[in-house]
Amino acid sequence: xxxxxxxxDTLDEEQQATxxxxxxxxxxxxxxxxxPYILAAAFGDLLGLDFPxxxxxxxIFGLITFTAVAAYAIKxxxxxxWAFVLIAMLPVSIYNRSVLSADxxxxxxxxxxxxxxxxxxxxxxxxxxxxxxxxxxxxxxxxQIVFVLLELMVGRVTGRRRWSSLxxxxxxxxxxxxxxxLAVSAEIxxxxxxxxxxxxxxxxxxxxxxxxMWEHPLHFPLAAxxxxxxxxxxxxQELIGILGWQDVLLPTWxxxxxxxxxxxxxxxxxxxxxxxxARIAVITGVAVLGYIVTVYLIFFLTYTPLNIDHVRGxxxxxxxxxxxxxxxxxxxxxxxxxxxxxxxxxxxxxxxLSGITSFKALLEAHWSVP
Numbered sequence: 001x002x003x004x005x006x007x008x009d010t011l012d013e014e015q016q017a018t019x020x021x022x023x024x025x026x027x028x029x030x031x032x033x034x035x036p037y038i039l040a041a042a043f044g045d046l047l048g049l050d051f052p053x054x055x056x057x058x059x060i061f062g063l064i065t066f067t068a069v070a071a072y073a074i075k076x077x078x079x080x081x082w083a084f085v086l087i088a089m090l091p092v093s094i095y096n097r098s099v100l101s102a103d104x105x106x107x108x109x110x111x112x113x114x115x116x117x118x119x120x121x122x123x124x125x126x127x128x129x130x131x132x133x134x135x136x137x138x139x140x141x142x143x144q145i146v147f148v149l150l151e152l153m154v155g156r157v158t159g160r161r162r163w164s165s166l167x168x169x170x171x172x173x174x175x176x177x178x179x180x181x182l183a184v185s186a187e188i189x190x191x192x193x194x195x196x197x198x199x200x201x202x203x204x205x206x207x208x209x210x211x212x213m214w215e216h217p218l219h220f221p222l223a224a225x226x227x228x229x230x231x232x233x234x235x236x237q238e239l240i241g242i243l244g245w246q247d248v249l250l251p252t253w254x255x256x257x258x259x260x261x262x263x264x265x266x267x268x269x270x271x272x273x274x275x276x277x278a279r280i281a282v283i284t285g286v287a288v289l290g291y292i293v294t295v296y297l298i299f300f301l302t303y304t305p306l307n308i309d310h311v312r313g314x315x316x317x318x319x320x321x322x323x324x325x326x327x328x329x330x331x332x333x334x335x336x337x338x339x340x341x342x343x344x345x346x347x348x349x350x351x352x353l354s355g356i357t358s359f360k361a362l363l364e365a366h367w368s369v370p
Contacts, residue, residue, distance in 0.1 A: 030180050032139040033102035036065040058100060066097045066108040073111035073324075078119050082347035083265040083327040084111060089351035090258065091241025091250060091358040092317050102141060103317060109137040110144060110321035117150035118328055121272065121280065127165045131172060138173035143294040144321065145177050149287040153280050181206075199305040206301040219306070224296040226310040238316025239323075243358060246315065248365045254357045261350040262323070266330040269337040281332035284325045291322045 031038060040061035044054040070088040074081050087093065088111060096103035113133045119125045130151065138145045148170040202208040213220055228235075234242065240255050242248065270277060295318050296311050303313040 029102045029141065030139040032136055033105040033141065034100075035105070036061045037100055055100070059098060062100065062104055063097050066104040069108035070097075070111050073108070073115040076112065076119055076125075077115035078122055078124065079268055079270050080118075080266060080324075080327050080331055082343040083268075083331075084115065084324060086261060086265050086347045086350045087111070087320070087323045087327070089354050090320065091243065091254075091354045092239065092320050093241075094354060094358055095241060095243050096317070096320075103320075106137075106140045106144060107321050109133060109140050110147065111324055113137045113147055114150060114324040114328070117153050118280075120154040121276065127168050131169045134169050135172045135176060138177045139180065141318075141321075142177065142181055143291060143298055143318070145173060146287055146291040146294050148173050149283055149290065150325070153283050199307070203305040204302055209301045212306070220297065220300050220311075223300060223304065223309060223311045224293075227296065227312070227314060231310050231312075232314075235314075235316035235319070239319050240316075241354070241358065242316075243362060244365060248361050250357050250361050254353060257353060258350055261346045263330070264338065265343055265347050265350075266327040267334055267336050267338045268331055268343065269335050270328075270331050272332075277332045277335060281329055284329040284332065288322045288325050288329060291325075292319065295319070 037058040040058040041054060043061075044057045049057060067088075070084075070093075074084045074088065077084055088107070092103075093107055096107065098104075113130065113136075116125050116130045116133055120130065134148065134151070137147050151166055151169045154165070236259070237249070237255055238246065240258050241250060243250075270280070272280070296314060299313045300311045304311050
């Protein structure tokens with residue numbers, strides 16, 4: 001057998017060489033959204049794992065961590081526990097926790113801060129805890145700055161103490177989230193899009209685009225409306241879960257059944273006075289609407305050239321973080337009580353349906369024989 005020592009040396013060098021591979025789409029996110037993956041990568045590096053095993057370890061760390069955070073949120077919320085269970089177990093939620101994605105962190109942190117603010121209405125919880133989780137939530141993804149509105153639900157404390165607690169919860173988010181955008185994410189997003197697009201650089205510059213909006217105030221509302229009416233036919237399916245690279249659809253009946261269950265599980269009395277329920281309904285309703293507008297605004301500012309008539313890039317999965325607020329809104333507005341056994345049965349049924357259909361769809365997409 002003929003030997004090729006020089007070839008062996010080359011292969012060894014290639015195997016040992018470290019290469020930086022950009023993870024497209026993640027450059028502008030804060031490290032907060034990837035904390036478990038960073039720890040897992042450091043641990044895997046100590047173990048000397050190769051790339052496939054390192055990737056698997058990172059995914060396992062993320063799945064365990066963000067599932068634990070979601071479970072903590074379910075424990076915290078005073079009511080609507082089964083609604084939180086179903087939201088955390090939707091196909092999109094399971095999938096996002098199972099892959100390397102900022103979406104897993106975004107939903108988990110959103111669940112916790114929503115539960116904390118909802119608990120604070122009844123006098124539970126600590127201010128520093130809400131401050132910590134609010135900061136994590138708003139740093140995980142830029143549109144989640146809207147979640148600071150939830151602190152306005154807390155209305156028992158008055159005077160100077162109330163203003164100091166409000167400031168402690170919301171000020172870190174108002175400082176750190178815009179700082180990250182200005183220092184890193186906005187510039188990186190503009191650079192990445194300019195490199196990939198044949199449009200003027202200023203079309204992806206948020207500050208320039210804001211000045212343009214001041215002179216053309218109807219451009220953004222019309223572009224958002226066109227995106228919703230013409231290009232938004234799959235938003236609800238994506239919210240429930242279109243897996244993979246938005247190419248693995250679940251059976252049609254799955255979306256219908258999960259939608260019905262999602263609308264029914266928030267039907268629970270919140271055991272609060274009428275004025276308090278009204279305040280909660282207004283704040284959560286405004287927060288949900290504000291979050292939707294903010295998502296479209298960010299994609300208009302950073303991702304949509306001016307010669308395109310719709311806001312592009314918006315996917316339904318971005319709105320799953322608003323579902324806990326929407327559940328509180330529905331409960332506050334209706335204040336009716338379905339039997340506890342019925343709520344549990346529906347939530348567990350929806351969770352099992354989500355897991356089984358997601359696993360089956362992914363199995364067929366990746367392992368089916370043509």
